[in-house]
Amino acid sequence: xxxxxxxxxxxxxxxxxxxxxxxxxxxxxxxxxxxxxxxxxxxxxxxxxxxxxxxxxxxxxxxxxxxxxxxxxxxxxxxxxxxxxxxxxxxxxxxxxxxxxxxxxxxxxxxxxxxxxxxxxxxxxxxxxxxxxxxxxxxxxxxxxxxxxxxxxxxxxxxxxxxxxxxxxxxxxxxxxxxxxxxxxxxxxxxxxxxxxxxxxxxxxxxxxxxxxxxxxxxxxxxxxxxxxxxxxxxxxxxxxxxxxxxxxxxxxxxxxxxxxxxxxxxxxxxxxxxxxxxxxxxxxxxxxxxxxxxxxxxxxxxxxxxxxxxxxxxxxxxxxxxxxxxxxxxxxxxxxxxxxxxxxxxxxxxxxxxxxxxxxxxxxxxxxxxxxxxx
Amino acid sequence: xxxxxxxxxxxxxxxxxxxxxxxxxxxxxxxxxxxxxxxxxxxxxxxxxxxxxxxxxxxxxxxxxxxxxxxxxxxxxxxxxxxxxxxxxxxxxxxxxxxxxxxxxxxxxxxxxxxxxxxxxxxxxxxxxxxxxxxxxxxxxxxxxxxxxxxxxxxxxxxxxxxxxxxxxxxxxxxxxxxxxxxxxxxxxxxxxxxxxxxxxxxxxxxxxxxxxxxxxxxxxxxxxxxxxxxxxxxxxxxxxxxxxxxxxxxxxxxxxxxxxxxx
Numbered sequence: 001x002x003x004x005x006x007x008x009x010x011x012x013x014x015x016x017x018x019x020x021x022x023x024x025x026x027x028x029x030x031x032x033x034x035x036x037x038x039x040x041x042x043x044x045x046x047x048x049x050x051x052x053x054x055x056x057x058x059x060x061x062x063x064x065x066x067x068x069x070x071x072x073x074x075x076x077x078x079x080x081x082x083x084x085x086x087x088x089x090x091x092x093x094x095x096x097x098x099x100x101x102x103x104x105x106x107x108x109x110x111x112x113x114x115x116x117x118x119x120x121x122x123x124x125x126x127x128x129x130x131x132x133x134x135x136x137x138x139x140x141x142x143x144x145x146x147x148x149x150x151x152x153x154x155x156x157x158x159x160x161x162x163x164x165x166x167x168x169x170x171x172x173x174x175x176x177x178x179x180x181x182x183x184x185x186x187x188x189x190x191x192x193x194x195x196x197x198x199x200x201x202x203x204x205x206x207x208x209x210x211x212x213x214x215x216x217x218x219x220x221x222x223x224x225x226x227x228x229x230x231x232x233x234x235x236x237x238x239x240x241x242x243x244x245x246x247x248x249x250x251x252x253x254x255x256x257x258x259x260x261x262x263x264x265x266x267x268x269x270x271x272x273x274x275x276x277x278x279x280x281x282x283x284x285x286x287x288x289x290x291x292x293x294x295x296x297x298x299x300x301x302x303x304x305x306x307x308x309x310x311x312x313x314x315x316x317x318x319x320x321x322x323x324x325x326x327x328x329x330x331x332x333x334x335x336x337x338x339x340x341x342x343x344x345x346x347x348x349x350x351x352x353x354x355x356x357x358x359x360x361x362x363x364x365x366x367x368x369x370x371x372x373x374x375x376x
Numbered sequence: 377x378x379x380x381x382x383x384x385x386x387x388x389x390x391x392x393x394x395x396x397x398x399x400x401x402x403x404x405x406x407x408x409x410x411x412x413x414x415x416x417x418x419x420x421x422x423x424x425x426x427x428x429x430x431x432x433x434x435x436x437x438x439x440x441x442x443x444x445x446x447x448x449x450x451x452x453x454x455x456x457x458x459x460x461x462x463x464x465x466x467x468x469x470x471x472x473x474x475x476x477x478x479x480x481x482x483x484x485x486x487x488x489x490x491x492x493x494x495x496x497x498x499x500x501x502x503x504x505x506x507x508x509x510x511x512x513x514x515x516x517x518x519x520x521x522x523x524x525x526x527x528x529x530x531x532x533x534x535x536x537x538x539x540x541x542x543x544x545x546x547x548x549x550x551x552x553x554x555x556x557x558x559x560x561x562x563x564x565x566x567x568x569x570x571x572x573x574x575x576x577x578x579x580x581x582x583x584x585x586x587x588x589x590x591x592x593x594x595x596x597x598x599x600x601x602x603x604x605x606x607x608x609x610x611x612x613x614x615x616x617x618x619x620x621x622x623x624x625x626x627x628x629x630x631x632x633x634x635x636x637x638x639x640x
Contacts, residue, residue: 027538028488028491028499028537028538029488029489030488031491031495031499032490032491032492032495035495058538059499059502059503059506059535059538059570060495060499060538063499063502067498084428087571090568090569093569094565094566094569094570095502095506098502098505098506099502099505100501100502100505100511129543183402184551217480250540339474339519340519341473341519343473343474343519
């Protein structure tokens with residue numbers, strides 16, 4: 001910068017009257033130098049600024065001059081401009097008028113009470129969230145009863161559509177996932193059990209873990225990923241484009257139109273998907289046992305029928321409606337929370353998936369404890 | 377008219393999307409320091425023309441030179457230098473949604489070497505104030521602003537580097553009449569005090585009356601006619617006549633006659 005011939009030049013004459021002679025280019029590229037030099041000037045006496053040698057001025061240069069003037073005004077000293085070009089005068093005027101008056105206070109330090117307040121707010125937000133989820137659940141139940149009383153209000157076409165989307169279209173991925181889980185269980189189980197010569201118990205291992213826990217849990221996780229996000233995206237984009245508000249003005253109930261078909265479809269489809277997962281898991285396990293241990297399908301079947309009680313299947317499938325409600329309610333709730341920008345749609349969609357999966361896993365753990373306590 | 381008085385020179389511009397031709401042999405001159413309003417019916421390629429001049433769209437044929445630089449032949453470095461000398465305000469502001477208003481305005485300022493953060497902030501705040509936004513808007517995100525405020529923030533960002541030319545795409549669309557009139561005054565005031573050349577795409581007859589020195593009418597895939605508002609009234613072309621003599625035009629005209637814009 002030292003070699004820059006257009007660098008701002010300044011000279012202060014102080015014989016009776018303070019006159020600051022400025023020259024060079026007062027522009028954005030050189031404003032740092034200019035501002036530094038001007039800030040060093042004390043504001044204790046009136047100042048005249050002679051701008052005769054100024055080659056160019058932009059808003060940055062004018063800003064530096066306006067700051068100088070503001071500093072003098074604050075100290076009750078006058079600043080006058082001399083030999084200012086008309087264009088520069090207009091610019092300086094505009095900048096002086098627009099110059100922000102306030103100097104922002106530093107951000108306040110967070111005290112202990114602030115932290116406590118934050119914790120309180122977070123806890124309150126958590127409770128509100130649970131309450132809102134319950135509200136959606138209540139709305140769903142209420143509108144479902146209403147639909148039973150007045151079947152005309154019920155949207156059958158919509159229900160069938162969502163059953164197709166949620167259920168039928170999820171069959172391939174759910175079946176493949178469960179099949180592979182069965183394969184992995186058989187493979188890992190057989191290599192461990194072979195050490196004790198207890199290969200045949202691989203059937204019990206596969207059957208109990210798939211039927212009781214893994215079949216329905218992993219199905220619910222996949223459905224949460226697929227469907228909760230789809231619900232949020234669909235309802236959320238309708239919310240974003242004010243379609244939900246339009247529905248209300250047309251006398252349509254968003255809960256009846258949007259929630260009931262979706263959550264009901266999940267409620268109907270998730271047990272079926274769980275059943276398919278069970279069958280596919282057992283099939284995968286049987287196949288792998290045959291390949292790995294030479295356990296023929298006949299023996300597998302006999303062992304399965306004789307050794308495993310149907311309670312396991314019922315215990316597994318009894319969780320399906322609860323998981324379905326969780327996924328549906330979380331997805332719909334997140335959709336209704338979407339605001340009028342695309343960013344919140346993306347945020348709520350991913351939040352819906354995370355919340356749904358997390359809640360499903362927590363519920364599954366609660367079920368495990370519950371069934372262990374009652375000894376089923 | 378000398379060559380150096382022309383800020384933007386467009387010659388023989390053709391823009392095509394597949395087989396659909398938007399401009400055929402379009403010529404346009406924008407003089408330094410003037411506010412040129414570009415009008416035309418929907419789909420006549422006003423915004424496309426703006427996007428082509430700033431290099432967001434490649435023309436099929438034709439020459440565009442901005443501030444003496446030929447865009448098609450300029451080197452990458454020349455293009456970048458040129459881009460510092462213009463600012464573009466998009467229709468909805470096109471603010472970066474992850475940044476606050478102040479951070480948005482600071483984005484172009486970050487490219488200036490040796491500019492301390494404190495001065496960068498102060499200059500951003502100044503531009504925000506010059507665009508007519510209150511200090512509370514600085515820390516807000518674009519999604520928290522109204523449409524008019526987003527436009528103002530977009531203008532503040534376009535003005536951040538003190539450009540010589542500002543491109544404005546429909547600056548008053550979607551604003552209420554009071555907000556639109558304020559925006560007109562703002563544009564005119566800034567253009568006068570900063571010596572800006574303004575290329576303004578608009579539908580708004582009030583804006584044309586209140587701000588523009590000259591008007592260019594886009595029709596039949598070229599610039600049909602350019603001239604002052606008074607000259608537009610004498611043009612004998614069906615669309616131009618309907619546009620400038622329609623009921624809305626008359627109202628805007630009467631309004632402009634009642635409040636003449638200050639001359640400089």
